[in-house]
Amino acid sequence: MDTRIPALIGIDWGTTRLRAYQIDRTGSVLERRESDRGIITISDGRFEEALGSVIDGWPPGLPILMCGMIGSRQGWREMPYCPCPVRAVDLSRTVATVGTGRGSIRILGGVSSMAQNQQYDVMRGEETQIFGIESLSASQLVVSPGTHSKWAVIEDSAIRSFRTYMTGELYALLREHSILGRLMQGQEGAPIDETSFMDGVRSSFEDQDLLHVLFTVRTQALFGKQPPAMLPSYLSGILIGSEVSGAVRRHAAQCAVVISSPELGALYQMALSAAGLRNVAQVDGDQAVARGLWRLWQLQGAGS
Amino acid sequence: MDTRIPALIGIDWGTTRLRAYQIDRTGSVLERRESDRGIITISDGRFEEALGSVIDGWPPGLPILMCGMIGSRQGWREMPYCPCPVRAVDLSRTVATVGTGRGSIRILGGVSSMAQNQQYDVMRGEETQIFGIESLSASQLVVSPGTHSKWAVIEDSAIRSFRTYMTGELYALLREHSILGRLMQGQEGAPIDETSFMDGVRSSFEDQDLLHVLFTVRTQALFGKQPPAMLPSYLSGILIGSEVSGAVRRHAAQCAVVISSPELGALYQMALSAAGLRNVAQVDGDQAVARGLWRLWQLQGAGS
Numbered sequence: 001m002d003t004r005i006p007a008l009i010g011i012d013w014g015t016t017r018l019r020a021y022q023i024d025r026t027g028s029v030l031e032r033r034e035s036d037r038g039i040i041t042i043s044d045g046r047f048e049e050a051l052g053s054v055i056d057g058w059p060p061g062l063p064i065l066m067c068g069m070i071g072s073r074q075g076w077r078e079m080p081y082c083p084c085p086v087r088a089v090d091l092s093r094t095v096a097t098v099g100t101g102r103g104s105i106r107i108l109g110g111v112s113s114m115a116q117n118q119q120y121d122v123m124r125g126e127e128t129q130i131f132g133i134e135s136l137s138a139s140q141l142v143v144s145p146g147t148h149s150k151w152a153v154i155e156d157s158a159i160r161s162f163r164t165y166m167t168g169e170l171y172a173l174l175r176e177h178s179i180l181g182r183l184m185q186g187q188e189g190a191p192i193d194e195t196s197f198m199d200g201v202r203s204s205f206e207d208q209d210l211l212h213v214l215f216t217v218r219t220q221a222l223f224g225k226q227p228p229a230m231l232p233s234y235l236s237g238i239l240i241g242s243e244v245s246g247a248v249r250r251h252a253a254q255c256a257v258v259i260s261s262p263e264l265g266a267l268y269q270m271a272l273s274a275a276g277l278r279n280v281a282q283v284d285g286d287q288a289v290a291r292g293l294w295r296l297w298q299l300q301g302a303g304s
Numbered sequence: 305m306d307t308r309i310p311a312l313i314g315i316d317w318g319t320t321r322l323r324a325y326q327i328d329r330t331g332s333v334l335e336r337r338e339s340d341r342g343i344i345t346i347s348d349g350r351f352e353e354a355l356g357s358v359i360d361g362w363p364p365g366l367p368i369l370m371c372g373m374i375g376s377r378q379g380w381r382e383m384p385y386c387p388c389p390v391r392a393v394d395l396s397r398t399v400a401t402v403g404t405g406r407g408s409i410r411i412l413g414g415v416s417s418m419a420q421n422q423q424y425d426v427m428r429g430e431e432t433q434i435f436g437i438e439s440l441s442a443s444q445l446v447v448s449p450g451t452h453s454k455w456a457v458i459e460d461s462a463i464r465s466f467r468t469y470m471t472g473e474l475y476a477l478l479r480e481h482s483i484l485g486r487l488m489q490g491q492e493g494a495p496i497d498e499t500s501f502m503d504g505v506r507s508s509f510e511d512q513d514l515l516h517v518l519f520t521v522r523t524q525a526l527f528g529k530q531p532p533a534m535l536p537s538y539l540s541g542i543l544i545g546s547e548v549s550g551a552v553r554r555h556a557a558q559c560a561v562v563i564s565s566p567e568l569g570a571l572y573q574m575a576l577s578a579a580g581l582r583n584v585a586q587v588d589g590d591q592a593v594a595r596g597l598w599r600l601w602q603l604q605g606a607g608s
Binding site for chain 2: 115117119120121122148163164165166167169170173174176177178179203206207208209210211212214215216218219220222223239242243246247
């Protein structure tokens with residue numbers, strides 16, 4: 001059997017990005033495409049057209065499985081949330097079929113969690129990444145950092161609960177629009193300085209009042225403790241430090257998996273290590289979501 | 305003696321606003337003017353011109369005393385910070401004289417505080433409000449809420465320490481630029497709904513991870529727990545609740561003074577009361593700063 005034969009098109013369609021994976025019969029990615037046609041850019045429900053432009057030229061007739069915000073109210077078809085605890089097989093059954101010109105496609109639901117204080121939490125897409133972690137152990141802490149970071153507690157191979165932290169969005173807001181951003185030098189996307197980043201992490205570990213700790217960006221600048229070019233790194237450390245200390249305080253875990261790019265993963269590894277975690281692995285987000293889509297597809301009976 | 309004779313022009317010159325008070329010999333305000341000529345609007349150091357336009361027509365020859373960001377690096381004359389603990393008399397001596405076409409004017413310094421973890425904090429203007437509280441008791445917790453809220457601990461009638469919380473700035477940022485803001489309805493400046501505000505306060509009291517609690521604005525909307533028009537009130541409650549719970553956790557106070565408008569003061573009174581404080585007084589910010597300037601002027605020997 002030639003394993004290089006494409007078997008599935010997996011789509012992670014988020015708010016701002018669309019990622020498409022052509023996946024072979026072993027679950028490996030044959031080709032990857034990425035586009036800025038996130039769901040907020042699609043008007044008049046023209047999802048099929050946008051999808052077609054991204055996967056243009058890929059073999060017709062392949063099954064298509066989608067996860068992410070495409071299953072939200074603003075997406076192609078609103079899909080329910082599976083309530084925690086959620087196993088991969090539960091999620092695989094929360095799927096709807098939508099007819100299109102290139103055959104029917106499937107859209108997965110999201111996952112919801114309810115905290116003790118009756119507050120809901122939700123995710124769409126990250127659950128697929130989580131189920132795509134090859135080394136997912138029976139009991140684990142998994143973080144998918146980003147605009148809205150998700151921290152999931154895995155128990156008996158199910159997502160038992162999770163929490164969202166608005167870390168990435170706050171960083172962008174503060175950098176672009178706040179009085180703190182005006183103090184900063186250094187280009188958007190410049191590499192993070194590890195020393196200033198860890199200064200920020202420690203500031204948040206020592207003091208849990210984020211609204212106060214943020215102001216130390218200003219005082220550190222005022223008293224020459226951080227040069228203007230280091231302030232973005234220091235701010236990043238404060239926010240990731242606040243997220244990590246909050247999440248770790250809730251779960252006495254010794255090990256965790258970070259699903260992200262190597263750059264962001266390295267920052268979380270530093271912060272998690274400073275918080276006392278001994279064993280932090282980093283998993284590529286692309287690989288995780290493609291593998292998760294493949295696994296969920298197989299659990300659906302591979303198109304039966 | 306006619307007490308209605310003007311004795312001092314007091315100026316609170318901040319980043320975005322300039323407030324001018326004509327003060328009589330008893331420290332009462334005869335006339336108040338406010339302008340949007342904050343220091344960030346002044347180019348080429350033309351402070352004298354801006355001041356002249358605001359106090360135009362007021363009696364010439366009156367002494368002028370200023371507090372606020374006018375004494376910062378971006379202001380008219382950079383003045384040092386008095387390190388805590390600071391008594392009114394200490395602050396009154398941290399003053400510089402600047403010659404102008406209408407005689408010499410005086411600019412007050414700010415106040416700095418250093419936390420146990422060696423982090424500095426700073427204020428310019430709020431210390432003058434604090435020393436203007438008529439009922440300031442020897443030992444007290446004082447909050448001056450706003451863009452950057454200041455919480456000061458008063459001991460032996462001195463500001464012993466203080467902390468800044470970026471509450472107002474975060475509220476404006478999140479409302480205007482975040483994904484949460486896009487869910488909201490209701491006009492800027494619409495009155496706060498007390499029920500939704502207190503829901504937000506409780507959310508922060510129950511959970512100290514602000515980066516997570518902020519996301520409940522989204523989930524409360526998603527699950528229909530807060531209508532879109534109530535979301536600004538709920539967000540305000542989360543932020544003020546986070547500030548209040550953080551500040552109150554550090555100081556086992558039974559009473560506090562809030563220096564603010566009646567509207568904002570009422571919100572802080574609700575949150576402080578929910579945090580267990582029994583005795584919360586509200587003091588008008590205008591009156592406090594004018595009285596503080598008058599008091600500091602008197603401590604300088606009334607122009608000697």
